[in-house]
Amino acid sequence: MFKGVYSWIDERLDITPMWRDVADHEVPEHVNPAHHFSAFVYCFGGLTFFITVIQILSGMFLTMYYVPDIVNAYYSVEYLQTKVAFGQIVRGMHHWGASLVIVMMLLHTLRVFFTGSYKAPREMNWVVGMLIFFVMLGLGFTGYLLPWDNKGYFATKVSMEIADTVPYIGPYLKELLQGGTVVGAQTLTRFFAIHVFFLPGALLALLGAHFFMIRRQGISGPL
Amino acid sequence: MSKPHNNEQTPQKPGKEMSRRQFLTYTLGGASAFMFVGPAIPMVRFAVDPLLQKKTEGKYIKVVEANKVTNEPQEFSFEITQIDGWYESKPTLVAWVSKDQQGNIFALSPICKHLGCTVDWNNNAKFKDQYFCPCHGAHYTREGKQLAVARAPLDEYKVKVENGFVYLGDIIPNQHVQ
Amino acid sequence: MAHGKSKDEKVVYVGDSRVKQKVNDITPLDYSSYPGKSEAFIPNFLLKEWMVGCVALVAIFVLTISEPAPLGYPANPNNTGFVPIPDWYFLFLYQFLKYPYAAGSYVVIGTVLIPGLAFGGLLLAPFLDTGKERRFYRRPIASSLMILSLLSCVYLTKTAWDGYKHEIAELNITPEHIEREEKAREAALAGKPAGQPKPNKSIAIVDKDDPAFANMKKAGCLACHATDMKGASGPALLGIGDTMNKDQVLDVIKNGKGNMPPMVDSAKAQGLNDEDIEHIADWLAKQKAAQ
Numbered sequence: 001m002f003k004g005v006y007s008w009i010d011e012r013l014d015i016t017p018m019w020r021d022v023a024d025h026e027v028p029e030h031v032n033p034a035h036h037f038s039a040f041v042y043c044f045g046g047l048t049f050f051i052t053v054i055q056i057l058s059g060m061f062l063t064m065y066y067v068p069d070i071v072n073a074y075y076s077v078e079y080l081q082t083k084v085a086f087g088q089i090v091r092g093m094h095h096w097g098a099s100l101v102i103v104m105m106l107l108h109t110l111r112v113f114f115t116g117s118y119k120a121p122r123e124m125n126w127v128v129g130m131l132i133f134f135v136m137l138g139l140g141f142t143g144y145l146l147p148w149d150n151k152g153y154f155a156t157k158v159s160m161e162i163a164d165t166v167p168y169i170g171p172y173l174k175e176l177l178q179g180g181t182v183v184g185a186q187t188l189t190r191f192f193a194i195h196v197f198f199l200p201g202a203l204l205a206l207l208g209a210h211f212f213m214i215r216r217q218g219i220s221g222p223l
Numbered sequence: 224m225s226k227p228h229n230n231e232q233t234p235q236k237p238g239k240e241m242s243r244r245q246f247l248t249y250t251l252g253g254a255s256a257f258m259f260v261g262p263a264i265p266m267v268r269f270a271v272d273p274l275l276q277k278k279t280e281g282k283y284i285k286v287v288e289a290n291k292v293t294n295e296p297q298e299f300s301f302e303i304t305q306i307d308g309w310y311e312s313k314p315t316l317v318a319w320v321s322k323d324q325q326g327n328i329f330a331l332s333p334i335c336k337h338l339g340c341t342v343d344w345n346n347n348a349k350f351k352d353q354y355f356c357p358c359h360g361a362h363y364t365r366e367g368k369q370l371a372v373a374r375a376p377l378d379e380y381k382v383k384v385e386n387g388f389v390y391l392g393d394i395i396p397n398q399h400v401q
Numbered sequence: 402m403a404h405g406k407s408k409d410e411k412v413v414y415v416g417d418s419r420v421k422q423k424v425n426d427i428t429p430l431d432y433s434s435y436p437g438k439s440e441a442f443i444p445n446f447l448l449k450e451w452m453v454g455c456v457a458l459v460a461i462f463v464l465t466i467s468e469p470a471p472l473g474y475p476a477n478p479n480n481t482g483f484v485p486i487p488d489w490y491f492l493f494l495y496q497f498l499k500y501p502y503a504a505g506s507y508v509v510i511g512t513v514l515i516p517g518l519a520f521g522g523l524l525l526a527p528f529l530d531t532g533k534e535r536r537f538y539r540r541p542i543a544s545s546l547m548i549l550s551l552l553s554c555v556y557l558t559k560t561a562w563d564g565y566k567h568e569i570a571e572l573n574i575t576p577e578h579i580e581r582e583e584k585a586r587e588a589a590l591a592g593k594p595a596g597q598p599k600p601n602k603s604i605a606i607v608d609k610d611d612p613a614f615a616n617m618k619k620a621g622c623l624a625c626h627a628t629d630m631k632g633a634s635g636p637a638l639l640g641i642g643d644t645m646n647k648d649q650v651l652d653v654i655k656n657g658k659g660n661m662p663p664m665v666d667s668a669k670a671q672g673l674n675d676e677d678i679e680h681i682a683d684w685l686a687k688q689k690a691a692q
Contacts, residue, residue: 014420026439027446034449043453050454054262054461061266065308074475075309078596081472082585083308084272086265092465093262100461102490113526113547116535123527130524137490144488150577153476154485162498165512183478223536247444254451261458311599 025215030222041115042219044108049207051101056200058094066146068192070185073148098140105133117220125213132206135199142195148188156191157183283383283390287320292328292389296321296344296354296365299330301391318380318391319344319354323366323399330380332394337361337373368400376400471578475597479627482634482660484574486565493554496561519550573660598644606630606639606688613684616677620668625661630688635661640690647686654682 010016029035031042065080065087067073080087109129112118118126141159145152160183164174179186241249286301296319305312318330331354333342340358347355347362353370354363354377362370367377379399381392415422440446487495494516497503503511522529530543537544569576575583585595606614606629617623625635632638641650657663668678 012415012418012420023441023443025442027442029438029440032440032446032449033453040453043450046450047453047457050258050457051461054458057262057266061269064270070476072309074597075599077472079309080269081470082595084269085275086269086272088469089265089462089465090269092468092470093265093461095470096464096468097461099489100457110547110551114537114544116537116540118527119530119533119535120527126527127524130520134520140488140490147472148476149473150476150480150483151471151473151485153478154483155487158485158487158495162512165508167509167513220535244444247448251444251448251451254448254455258451258454258458261462 028219028221031219041107041111044104044111048101048104048108051097051104052203052207054093055097055101058090058097059196059200061090062094063196068146068189070148070188073146073188077147077149098143101136102140105136109133115220115223122213122217122220125210125217128206128209128213132203132210135203135206139195139199139203142191142199145188145191146195153183156187281381281393283381283392285388286318286330286391287389289328289384289387289389292320292322294322296331298333298344316391317341320389321365328382328384328389329366329399330382330389330391331367331397332378332380334378335361335373336369336375336377342377364400366399367397469582471576472581473577474581477632479632480634482572482574483577484565484568484572486561489558489562492561493557496557496564499561499564522546607642608684608687611684613677613681616668616673617681619671620664620673620678620681621671622664622668622681638685638688640688642686642689645686647682650685651679651682654678 031039033040033043062080065076065084067076077091081091082088112126112129145156160174160178163177164170166173175181177187177190178184179190281303284301284303286299291297298317299320300315300317302313302315305314317333319333320328320330323329333354334340335342335356335358337356337359340356342354342356342361342363344354345352346357347353350362350370352365354365354367356362356373359372361372363373363377364370367379369376376397376399378394379397380394383390383392414420486492497515498508498511500511501507503515526543530540532540534540581597588595617626618628623630626632626638627635630638645653653661654664654668665678
């Protein structure tokens with residue numbers, strides 16, 4: 001039955017080569033911890049991606065309850081965390097996952113750095129990876145404000161003062177980020193839009209480029 | 224060196240033993256299932272939570288003195304406290320309160336059962352002493368029995384009379400007529 | 402490569418689409434020219450990756466179940482008693498900006514120059530470190546720079562965290578997310594609703610002309626609770642009568658609560674007598690949200 005449906009689609013769209021390409025490609029043995037345990041350092045990239053997927057999913061589910069509005073934001077978060085079944089787990093996954101992504105990404109970056117894997121011909125992939133790092137930090141920064149509790153509010157205020165000190169463009173940068181002259185309603189909606197649409201969009205594009213380059217160039221050889 | 228996994232594909236005796244390849248595939252399938260189902264369970268339960276929340280029985284709201292209710296339907300509005308997740312509001316509801324033939328007080332909801340417009344009592348000369356909906360011309364008898372367009376009688380409120388006051392509660396299907 | 406056979410010399414399309422007519426089964430890819438030892442992505446390699454993923458997933462679940470995501474109190478811009486702290490991965494920058502050479506008139510060094518150099522250097526690493534050598538111990542400059550910046554980030558983060566711990570210990574502050582959770586647990590045990598009360602704009606001061614209000618100003622109550630009683634470093638007193646009765650209010654005035662010291666002595670120093678204080682408690686207990 002499944003086979004029949006599959007070949008019906010395959011006949012029309014010829015999808016087999018797409019997944020066979022992913023499934024059949026060979027991976028060098030030196031990155032597999034089953035052969036040398038020290039190769040576990042090669043797992044961090046995959047783990048970063050796995051946790052990123054969890055972040056995207058849990059984030060999608062959180063927006064079912066969350067409202068980016070300074071009057072209701074806090075209460076919607078409180079509601080989803082305390083009143084909705086598994087709310088504590090889903091928000092916890094998103095909260096702790098954010099920290100874990102940063103940890104995994106840091107470890108991944110260090111692995112790439114210390115194994116010199118960013119060297120020619122893989123320079124571009126390193127640059128894309130660093131951009132992913134910045135996007136992740138941006139996601140952490142914008143996400144911190146969203147529950148609209150004191151912690152997020154004051155941390156954002158401090159960050160705005162930091163933005164303000166940038167020479168020449170500082171005050172404009174601050175107002176652009178704040179969406180006004182104070183950290184308030186417009187800051188929250190702005191951060192929400194950045195956190196939920198702009199940065200994830202950029203992240204997905206960068207991840208696509210990252211993986212594309214890995215497939216093109218393969219994993220760097222053994223040291 | 225190439226295709227190391229192809230060497231394992233030596234023909235097996237049918238049944239019993241599992242090939243290495245099969246074992247790997249099953250383990251991979253199991254691990255994938257765990258990784259997808261594990262996060263999915265809390266998230267899906269989280270999403271369907273509104274369906275499974277215990278519905279609270281609505282409170283009865285004091286609306287009017289019982290002796291003011293007549294055989295002729297009268298319109299009364301009252302406020303209920305509605306808790307919608309984190310949002311609390313006090314929407315105003317309207318009830319048409321009158322007495323049935325046995326003298327029991329009943330209250331009809333003015334929401335037309337056709338497409339949800341609001342009906343009014345005796346507002347159309349053609350349908351005297353009837354509820355009439357201006358949207359598509361649905362009209363109902365005094366007990367809320369549908370006469371045209373609509374497919375069900377008007378809903379009614381749960382009614383409680385205590386200490387000479389009429390209290391209205393949840394909206395339920397019409398109990399007087401079919 | 403192996404599929405160089407000219408099977409599809411004459412391309413046959415499915416219907417009028419651009420998808421080619423399938424000739425026969427896919428020829429497995431040939432890796433004979435691939436350098437080094439290798440193995441198939443599925444299932445051999447992916448299985449190991451998946452195993453690690455499962456362990457990580459279990460770890461996430463253990464973490465989320467044992468440690469609920471922190472949530473403080475609703476943001477209150479007038480709150481002066483709050484010690485702001487960023488998420489842990491920004492702590493190093495937060496600490497760095499506290500140093501005199503990265504603050505005051507040199508703040509640009511701390512906010513733009515150093516972070517810009519660090520992140521710029523990281524971004525452009527492959528173009529700065531262009532040698533062929535990949536082993537880290539054979540490229541001492543790059544490696545030592547990285548190790549040095551890592552160590553300084555760890556040091557800055559630790560200093561920031563210790564400083565924060567020290568500060569809240571000194572100010573005797575419980576971090577809000579912990580306090581909120583404890584209070585919620587207590588309220589749940591007592592069978593009371595555990596959520597934060599919503600600010601109600603319609604709450605007004607009841608009987609504003611009462612001398613109690615003037616006395617509160619005199620006694621310094623409103624320094625913390627704000628002159629409109631909407632709360633600043635102390636909580637709002639508007640509608641306080643909904644949650645406390647006169648005796649409870651009097652108890653707080655006499656014994657303090659949380660960060661609030663006992664106020665009786667300082668009130669008396671401002672010329673209030675016991676009767677005045679009792680009247681204040683009475684008046685506060687009458688502060689109920691308008692129905």
